[in-house]
Amino acid sequence: MSDHSVFNSTYRAFLFDMDGTVLTSIAAAERVWTTWAVRHGVDVDSFLPTIHGARAIDTIRRLDLPGVDAEAEAAWITEAEVVDVDGVLEVAGAAKFLRSLPAGQWAIVTSAPRELALRRMAAAGIPEPDVMITAEDVTVGKPDPAGYKLAARRLGVEPAQCLIFEDATVGILAAEAAGADLMIVTATHEQPIETLHATLASYESVRVLVDAAGLRLHAV
Template identity: 90%
Template sequence: MSDHPVFNSTYRAFLFDMDGTVLTSIAAAERVWTTWAVRHGVDVESFLPTIHGARAIDTIRRLGLPGVDAEAEAAWITEAEIDDVDGVFEVAGAAKFLRSLPARQWAIVTSAPRELALRRMAAAGIPEPAVMITAEDVTAGKPDPAGYRLAARRLGVEAGQCLVFEDATVGILAAEAAGADLVIVTATHEQPVETLHGTLVDYDMVRVQVDAAGLRLHAV
């Protein structure tokens, strides 16, 4: 959708989800969550599609499993994911694209804990941003808009002045609720996405124009 209004519009800042948007960690995450699901008697096939984009603690609480300490289980998930970054790599062109942005005009907003986020970004060669909102920074994870609103505030702008790069349903809902414009990164999507938002296969497909007015995304 290179003719979508988000291309060639001017924004004060770009806000990026992490997993599935600037890097892919699907294989590693699904290995860990499969182990966890089997241990707790959760049907793996129906469960795995629900894990993406949300905080681990929210995913576990949503199941309502009796006798399960969600905080302890989420901590186990985090440690296991930190230990397993095999197959974590950048979405094509993401690292170069992020390095082309002014440091105070972009942020990452992820449902991952900070230590896990930094581990995966290092594994994928993704630069660490000046502003990064992680699971510890909010009391309500995506689809709540708090993370995107907080990132915008720390960059000194309004969420409505930002373009959000997302891939997962909960993140899309969070960005919409924050009042930001959206572009959906489809690099890890197995099926075509139907959306009124702009779409982007990967970052080799775009460049950014930086000037005094802000950031302008161009399809190439």
């Protein structure tokens, strides 16, 4: 956990990415995407690092494969991922931390479709928030900030009043573009990250203080 001004700031709301931030589904996602990549003649080793944090349809469109129906292929990916939740687990301490937050002052903003998000959250024991923004709620996904801006609006706050918890590059870019403070969760990172933003290796090392002004992180 890095020392940063986020521990000296009060926020109206916390916004969380899902995959890699409050739960880990890397193994399940990479199993499905590997099957898809092989079927389409895509080099698996170079392709897999690009899938994390982005909507499936955006990932497929980015490849610009001839004759590929991106919507149909994204639907196939979703169906396969809904079935395969083997190894989907919470990031250590995430569920307890989320349950400590007041209802209506936190949201999940994920690139996953709603059905898949709910399936993975249930598998990992992650509570469902009052506000959850999924792939269907935006016309363009991360790194565009639309999802985070929409979550803030539905919570009745400005993005600048929020602290966003993220792990993946596209999500970090989205959080920066939204104008919010950022906490990078490194629990699922295989390599150290170089960043000026605050970092958090485990939710077990922090707790939240709640008062009339809002939410404040406290290191323990």
